[in-house]
Structure formats: structure tokens, C-alpha cells
Amino acid sequence: xxxxxxxxxxxxxxxxxxxxxxxxxxxxxxxxxxxxxxxxxxxxxxxxxxxxxxxxxxxxxxxxxxxxxxxxxxxxxxxxxxxxxxxxxxxxxxxxxxxxxxxxxxxxxxxxxxxxxxxxxxxxxxxxxxxxxxxxxxxxxxxxxxxxxxxxxxxxxxxxxxxxxxxxxxxxxxxxxxxxxxxxxxxxxxxxxxxxxxxxxxxxxxxxxxxxxxxxxxxx
Ligand SMILES: C[S@@+](CC[C@H](N)C(=O)[O-])C[C@H]1O[C@@H](n2cnc3c(N)ncnc32)[C@H](O)[C@@H]1O
Numbered sequence: 001x002x003x004x005x006x007x008x009x010x011x012x013x014x015x016x017x018x019x020x021x022x023x024x025x026x027x028x029x030x031x032x033x034x035x036x037x038x039x040x041x042x043x044x045x046x047x048x049x050x051x052x053x054x055x056x057x058x059x060x061x062x063x064x065x066x067x068x069x070x071x072x073x074x075x076x077x078x079x080x081x082x083x084x085x086x087x088x089x090x091x092x093x094x095x096x097x098x099x100x101x102x103x104x105x106x107x108x109x110x111x112x113x114x115x116x117x118x119x120x121x122x123x124x125x126x127x128x129x130x131x132x133x134x135x136x137x138x139x140x141x142x143x144x145x146x147x148x149x150x151x152x153x154x155x156x157x158x159x160x161x162x163x164x165x166x167x168x169x170x171x172x173x174x175x176x177x178x179x180x181x182x183x184x185x186x187x188x189x190x191x192x193x194x195x196x197x198x199x200x201x202x203x204x205x206x207x208x209x210x211x212x213x214x215x216x217x218x219x220x
Contacts, residue, residue: 005200006210023205027061034062035089038096039119043087050109053154057112059089060147060175063201068173068213069097074143076100081141083133083158084108084149088116091126101125104141106133134161141170148176155180162218163189169219178212191217 010016032042047057074080078101082090085105094103106129107113113130120126129136134157138144150158162170174181177195184190192214199210 006197008209011199011209017208020205020208024207027063027204027206031059031062031089034096035092038092039088040122041115041119043089043092045087047086047109047112053151054084054108055148055150057086057107057109058147059086060093061206062089062093063204064175064198064206064211064213065090065093067196067198067201068175068215069093074099074101078143079104079141080143080145081105081138082145082147084146085116085128086112086147088120088126088128090145090147091116091120091128095123095126099125102127104129106131106136108132134158137165138162138170139165139167142168143171143173145173146175148174148179150180152180152183156183159183159187163220166218166220169217172216172218173213174216175213176211177214181212181214184214184216189218189220191219193217 004010011020028044032044035041035043043059049056080094080099080101080103082105085091085107088105091103091105102125104127105116107116110130113128117128120128133149185192194215195212197210197212198206
């Protein structure tokens with residue numbers, strides 16, 4: 001099954017792509033339901049990118065987050081940040097998972113950040129910052145999540161920002177990394193713990209084509 005659906009000739013086939021579309025609709029429907037239970041609103045709406053090199057606001061499906069964080073045991077001393085948090089899907093997932101420490105997100109698009117801040121105000125440990133991820137110091141965080149906020153060139157610059165400013169080790173969870181994640185391979189200070197391709201999970205297709213995620217430890 002796996003090698004069959006990962007074949008571009010198969011998933012780019014018109015009939016097959018209709019099935020994927022339907023499956024994605026079902027994932028969105030289910031996610032919207034979960035969002036409403038945690039946040040009171042759906043976080044599914046897509047908003048266009050506001051800057052060249054940055055991506056638009058698209059929420060990571062919960063089934064992807066379950067896969068990425070399935071073996072992770074968080075500690076009260078952990079502090080989490082989603083770089084480019086969009087409407088806050090990853091923050092909502094962390095709330096649902098009872099993340100024991102501080103949960104933060106930074107978002108460039110003011111309107112989208114306001115949306116996330118609005119639902120998050122009922123949770124004392126969630127903080128949404130409006131602004132540019134390049135202007136933030138990440139030394140107060142131990143776990144960084146990125147759901148492809150940048151295109152490769154900006155991603156490289158962001159890695160430079162982390163490398164020059166961080167003074168303690170951090171974990172990086174990077175979803176949709178197939179275009180730029182290789183940049184970290186063999187790079188000084190970066191150790192890869194996981195790299196996986198995801199397409200089909202728990203009976204659903206999670207995207208129009210296979211996507212990759214990776215998990216890293218950076219030690220300055
Ligand atoms: C693909 S969305 C991911 C949303 C969320 N992290 C998730 O996974 O559900 C990427 C988000 O990154 C934001 N972004 C892009 N460049 C940014 C920057 N320089 N600073 C802060 N946020 C940024 C975009 O506005 C967009 O909302």
C-alpha cells in the first residue's frame with residue numbers, strides 16, 4: 001500500500017486526487033470540530049501570505065501533530081513556541097495535550113495573530129505575540145515548532161538567527177520540511193532525531209501529496 005500511494009503517477013492521477021481531496025475535506029471537518037471544543041472557533045480558514053518568502057496561514061492537521069509528538073513526554077520546565085503560529089492550531093493541540101509549561105506563538109500577520117490571541121485568552125499558559133519571528137530571542141524556549149512558515153531562503157536566514165543568538169540546546173520540530181530541511185543535514189550543532197514522510201494516516205490523506213517532517217536537537 002505505502003509504496004503504491006507514494007508513487008507520483010498514482011497520487012497525481014485525476015481519480016486518485018479526487019479521493020485525496022475528499023479525504024482532506026473529512027480531515028478539515030474533523031479538525032474544525034476539535035478546534036471548536038478547545039478554542040470555541042474553527043481554525044481552518046486560510047489567509048494569504050503577507051510577505052515575500054513567508055507562507056500563508058494554513059493550519060497543521062491534528063493527525064499530523066499526533067504523529068509528530070506521539071512519543072514526546074513534556075516536562076513542566078519546557079517552554080514551547082510555534083514560529084508562525086497562524087490561527088493557533090498547534091497551540092490548541094498543546095492545550096489539549098495538557099502541555100505543562102508555557103505555550104507561545106509568534107505570528108507576522110496582525111489580523112491572524114489577533115484571531116489566535118482572542119481564543120487563547122481563556123488559557124493562562126498560552127501567549128500569542130504579534131510580530132516578526134526574526135526579531136525574537138529564542139533563549140526562553142526549549143521546544144520550537146515550525147509548520148513551514150518560510151520558503152527556503154528565509155528558512156536559511158532563520159537558522160542563522162537561531163545559531164547566532166541561542167545559548168542553550170533546543171529541539172526543533174519541522175513540518176513540511178522537504179524543500180529546506182536538508183539544509184540542516186551535517187550542519188554544525190544540529191543532530192537529526194527523526195525524518196519521516198507522511199501522506200496517509202489513520203485512514204485519511206493528510207495533504208495533496210506526501211509531506212516530510214523532521215525533529216532536531218540544536219546545541220550551540
Ligand atoms: C503554514 S502557516 C502555519 C501555521 C501554524 N504554525 C500551524 O502549523 O498550524 C505559516 C505561518 O507563518 C507565518 N509567518 C511567516 N513568516 C513569519 C515571520 N517572519 N514571523 C512570524 N510569522 C510568520 C505566516 O503568516 C503563517 O501564518
